[in-house]
Amino acid sequence: MRQKISVLIFEAGVAVHSIIIGIELGVSSGDEFTTILIAICFHQFFEGVAVGSSAVSAFSEMKTLALSALAYSLTTPIGVVIGILISSTYSDTSTTALWVKGTFDAIAGGILVYTGLVELVTYHYTTNSEFHKKTFTGRGLNYMCLYLGSAAMAIVGKWA
Template sequence: MSSCYSTQVSDYNQPAHIGALFTILVTSCIGTCLPIVAKRYPWLRHLSIVLDAGRAFGTGVVIATGFVHMLPPAITNLSSQCLPYFFTNTYNSLGAAIALAAALSIELLEISSTVILNRMISKQKGESTQAEELSGNPNGPSGDIENLVLLDQHSSYESTIATASGYKLKMLVIIFEMGVAFHSVIIGLNLGVSTGSTFRTLFAALVFHQFFEGFAVGTTVSEAQFGTWTTIVMVLCYSLETPIGISIGIGIAHTYQENSSASLLTRGILDAISGGILIYTGLVELLTYWFTRNSNFLRRKAIPIFSIVGFVWLGAICMAIIGAWA
């Protein structure tokens, strides 16, 4: 059990870790900004095929991140022999249970918000219908006024639908970024305390990981059509999450006990929550929303459809392979 209290070895290269911090910061920012910039500037829209492929690849990355990068370490950490008897023998599937609870909680939150928004729409529709029945087919000046009222009711109804749809999408993007945030800080911490060949391998894997996960984040942010400042804040949040984890790792590298109870529980719980959120978001919100039930996507010819789906598989496969190191 002495390994449960061992600290980091002495061959720690702090300049290399600082360089890795800034490299990953820039890589994350570029990956997140590409789809947002392409969405906002018409002269980049001829790259739509490339962006669709990148979106599909990023979707595969998100799904594989949840299944391969989050769930296994969560289950491993929360069933470690360095933890009390409850975690190792009484219930050693706690990581999977927390991920399940996180996924179902996100579903509950989505259902609750949908019910509220649907009631808003139904109420607005009822007011619009009532105004139409009361107006009948009037003539004269008073009829013109009532028609204006009716037109305003219809306009308000359509506006409510658009607002509700936009609100729901924005909420889902925020939930998605929350899941990514936990995960990003954890992997940054792991890089910040690693040394030697482990550091070099993990660094190369994270550069790739952050770019394409950032692409998925940027695509969802651009689809939600946030305001300029909100978009900038969300880009900065994602770009800074892993560097923040790295900086924490650099600060505690010489005293960090990877297998202490506090470390195992913290990393295990956060990984499990992130895994549940990313699996739900990747399968339901990204894969289903953008591809499986997207009528515009399904109206394309067969070759483009299955080519894009192939990029989903490619992203998932690449990220699954990277799971051997990150």
């Protein structure tokens, strides 16, 4: 049950984050749009792999997995639609816009960091008996993949 709750918290954080970056894409234009679009494509791919693998490990019902995939696939487009709708009145240099964007980014980032470190990494690396049964090399490979994935997200996130 704890793993299911962890995955739901993770998906909620990703959903908020995806709506926010979708809004940012919807209000952008020109070179900024192209840069953000490319970064979001890569970012969403890696994030989708993380969400999908977490959902598959926590849920066995096909209906739940389908709803998870549907929710994930709709959040960024919903954000883009919101961004397009507000783009005529949006000024990315206004104090209010900067405060709102900063606050939303901080909330979304905080949720993702909390979920990633406290819920997912803690479960997979400290309380998961399957992890502890692995050889030293197997555990080392797991840690290496964790660090490489974190580095990839940080590099892509620099432009998103």
